[in-house]
Amino acid sequence: xxxxxxxxxxxxxAVIIPAAGRGxxxxxxxxxxxxxxxxxxxxxxxxxxxxxxxxxxxVIVVAPPDGAEGVRAxxxxxxxxxxxxxxVVPGGSTRQESVRLGLAALPADADVVLVHDxxxxxxxxxxxxxxxxxxxxxxxAVVPALPVTDTVKQIAAPGPGGTSxxxxxxxxxxxxxxxxxxxxxxxxxxxxxxAPDALLDAHRRLAGLGGEEGATDDAGMVERLGLPVVLVxxxxxxxxxxxxxxxxxxEAVLARRRxxxxx
Ligand SMILES: Nc1ccn([C@@H]2O[C@H](COP(=O)(O)OP(=O)(O)OP(=O)(O)O)[C@@H](O)[C@H]2O)c(=O)n1
Ligand SMILES: C[C@](O)(CO)[C@H](O)COP(=O)(O)O
Numbered sequence: 001x002x003x004x005x006x007x008x009x010x011x012x013x014a015v016i017i018p019a020a021g022r023g024x025x026x027x028x029x030x031x032x033x034x035x036x037x038x039x040x041x042x043x044x045x046x047x048x049x050x051x052x053x054x055x056x057x058x059v060i061v062v063a064p065p066d067g068a069e070g071v072r073a074x075x076x077x078x079x080x081x082x083x084x085x086x087x088v089v090p091g092g093s094t095r096q097e098s099v100r101l102g103l104a105a106l107p108a109d110a111d112v113v114l115v116h117d118x119x120x121x122x123x124x125x126x127x128x129x130x131x132x133x134x135x136x137x138x139x140x141a142v143v144p145a146l147p148v149t150d151t152v153k154q155i156a157a158p159g160p161g162g163t164s165x166x167x168x169x170x171x172x173x174x175x176x177x178x179x180x181x182x183x184x185x186x187x188x189x190x191x192x193x194x195a196p197d198a199l200l201d202a203h204r205r206l207a208g209l210g211g212e213e214g215a216t217d218d219a220g221m222v223e224r225l226g227l228p229v230v231l232v233x234x235x236x237x238x239x240x241x242x243x244x245x246x247x248x249x250x251e252a253v254l255a256r257r258r259x260x261x262x263x
Pocket of ligand 2: 190216240
């Protein structure tokens, strides 16, 4: 009998990039992931950011439901910094559904799965690698996060027919019900990282929950299974392109990178 231990499997990080949203808060136009930043679609920046991380071997892009072929053609036109297996699948009507559809294409040998918003095109590679490393070190769910810089007020839940609790832009004055201690709050970003079984289980068990019951991020779903979720430092440049001013900021970050990094 041989006493040579089998070689450990090579690390295989697979990334799901939900990119099927319309970008309503950005205003009218083509879907947000296809809007240009420095002449390149937001989605391409996001795929390149993920492919830059050394352990990433697979990237699964979740395209608008009727746009998978177009997205595939678009990605084929843009070189990546490293070779990765690139899959494009059609998405769904909510972010949660889109991630679930992306999970169906997850390779069986992935030991870490990251979920990264296409709408966060400028996340630095160090943030991605820190998230993947923390999962590999044993955490079932890892989230990059930053301290909150505004004071946050709590308001009453809107009644039936009220504005979505996550996407309200304000309007009528609303009564305040409390002021949580800011030191205990964190604003979370992506990529969020998971042990594959934890994320698959969460999406299997919580599929179909929407509205007030739906989670706005994947770690929130894993939390509901009672599994621990840990935070690692996020990065200012991992901000989400949500409103028009975010496009201005993203262009400025890219311009500064061109000056300091020469690309
Ligand atoms: N049905 C959906 C909705 C959202 N997303 C993706 O989830 C990420 C984060 O969502 P968000 O910034 O809210 O994007 P949108 O839903 O497009 O924005 P909005 O709410 O302004 O329409 C984005 O990359 C978006 O493409 C998705 O894949 N499928
Ligand atoms: C996942 C996320 O980006 C973490 O901050 C965020 O929750 C997405 O929320 P959105 O309402 O889809 O913008």
